[in-house]
Amino acid sequence: MRDESEAQDVPRSKLKPANENPWYVLMTLYGEQEGRNIDPELHEANRKAWNAWAGQKLSDEICANSAKKAGIEERELSAWGNCGTQLRLKFCEEYSKRNPNVEKVPGLPEPNMKITCGDSVFSKTVDLRKFVIPSEIDLCSARFEKDAIFQSTVFLSEAWFSHATFYESAFFNSARFIERAVFYGSMYFKRCDFVEVIFEGSASFERCYFEGVRSRKSDAYFYGCNFQKPATFRNAVFRDTYPDFAGAELHEKTSFTAHYDPLEIELDLGLAQRGNTYWPKKTMQDPETARETCATIRHILAKQGLPEDEHFFFRREMHFAGQIGSIWQRLPYLLFGLFSDYGHSIARPALWLAGLWAFGFVAFWGYLAGCCVPAPLEAVERPMGAAMGLSFSNLFPLFGFGRTFLAAELAGLPAVLKVISGFQTVFSVPLLFFLGLGLRQRFRLR
Template sequence: MSEHPDLEKLPLEIDGIPVRETIREIFCKPENGTPDNISKAGCLALAKQSRSAYFVNMAQTSGFESALSISRACIVWNAWRQSFPSLGGVDVIQGFDNKADFSSNDFASDTNSDSGPVTTSFEGFSFGHQASFRSAKFAHVNFRRVNFGIHACFEDAHFQEAADFDDANFGSSVSFVNTRFESALSFVGCQFLGVVDFSTCDSLSQKFSGHVCFDKAIFKGPVSFNGRHFANATSFKSAHFAVAPTFHGCELHQDTSFEGAIFPEATGSEDAARAYRTLKLAFSKQQAIREEQRFFRLEMAEETLLETGLKRWLFWAYNTFSDYGFSVMRPFLLLTATWLVFAQIYGAHASPQSLCVLGQTDCRLQGEWFTFSLQQALPLPGFEQLDSTIKGVSVGWLFLHKTLSLIALFLIGLALRNLFKLK
């Protein structure tokens, strides 16, 4: 079998780890394919050899140096991938050449080394486009700081023990459809550049059985957890969503947190409103009032932009003057503003020549204006109880003032109820 000419472009070694000869030995075997058209067997062999070369080098270095080289097991693999990338169109149907294919591999029972299951750690690996782990089986596995290209696939895979994807980067799409997770799952600090699909329609794979952590993860595209059952604590703390995440048909664990999570600005999307409504109802079922309130506000923001005409203006006013019933200060400022403004209006009726604007040098405000205005702002005095010094005020002005004041007082009460989680 002739040797691929581009092998000579590979470095002899990197950080003391032999690269060129390791890769040459792998592709001397026909079953492993060629460097620019690797086979499924070749992917497994190259991953193992990359790890083995690291162990050999580690045995020759001090413990301190080894501790500083935690990701060096990927050196041989990444040197190959950089020189022989996965090529093809961006269309997943068209597919890519020279892709990493680990589909249907049983990593959970792979013990072909004295060091144990050497292929269970892919830390720092760069897999390229359309890497496939479809129907693979894992025990404990480490995908920390891995770079996946577009169309990574973990469909129908089985994670029997903890899986660590911390700080991994995924391309424009990744699928975990019907993937079975039986232990802890961590995606802390991951970046997802496109569509992420964790949905399931398979009753055997619907559970996230262990602790699930997406803290500080960044989702730059749609993400779906539809149909999943979160059977343990789940955290999305400080996660960043560019599109409203969907949890339709999900069962959330009571220890589920979105603390500090960032959601996109409202765009008037019916899909987003429905997504937030699903989460609102899920937390309402748990009586997790703070989370329920948060997703209610997000839902209302979307619905505000969906409305038209007068209804849209009413929704806008509800947001502006009360933050959808969650602000005490906004309606208090509305109450204060109406009191001051209507004091001026009542002053115009009492003494038209005395009407002035606040800040005017010759402005002389009369105390009875503010007293009368305050009386109208309170719910107890009636329209007939007019101060003797202020006469001839139109009932229309009184009605408008009292209506605005009552609305402000109602919104203050509503905010206090929400603040103290009263039902």
């Protein structure tokens, strides 16, 4: 069993043309897809040829289940007896046609062999819709220069896409991965759809890079996915948008990176590149979709007992909630972020409290020192200390300092300073609450 990070990014000059690979020739036995538009008749011919080859050593039960999952007729997987000889001849003919300089044509691969298509460059659209992949497939470091279509593809064994690069759209909609699926370090530069995919084995999207096009829609669609085993998105880079997990069923042990910038240890270990951020700090994406994604991830991390990671996505969730609805609906979230970083910061509410205290102190000191109009009727000893105490007592009314030690000074204040006192008291309550939230989060007071 290979390691997820074993495959490395391969320069294009060292990649082999896909047509030199016998597996690819078998996948496209009746021809490659030309241009952007898919030829449905050509695809059907290629699919039936592949599935006839793939099903020759599968049991009747596996054939029936695979046909149902792929949405094809069961007879496609049992047609080898009728067309096997013809397909062998067609394979030799097609391989020789695409590789005229090859002296010896390789034999038709056996369906129980490992399918090795790694280190290949696919210059044309790869359409494997409703293909049944009977054995382990290796597409590590492959380069897809056109669309890659794996819709309703059934992978009966392990599927390796480590360090594969998709320059156009990648479609895995409704695919079924029966065993482990590894996308470690793969890169997606356009749309990437994993809609309603079922991962029956573990799935790894660690160190993936999702760039896509900047728009209000997500570049990485995982909605409706079913992760039946643990999955990892550690060190995955979502540059422009958040993934869409609407309706997805994530395994409770799914892991995510819960910070923006790579840590020094991640850089030292080669797990990330300096300058990349794991999550977009600014995005044009629909805030409702981004908020739902953050809520989904937060819920998973809460089950794992990771309060700091959970709170990172809670803050992102609140950030996007502050972009939804009218200004009055958004205002509470905006103020929550401004005054406390959504309950995460200790410094913010503490600084706001200090500023509120300083504002009251200056106002009271000016009055008690007699340098303002109106001035107190009688001289006040130590006006600075009295002003400091008055302002402090207004911030902490529950302790009763003002009533106990400064009752006379409070009673003699003019109306405008009494309004300031009330202002301090009212605004100190939420700030103290936010300070408590920050302390609770910092010290895990749960």
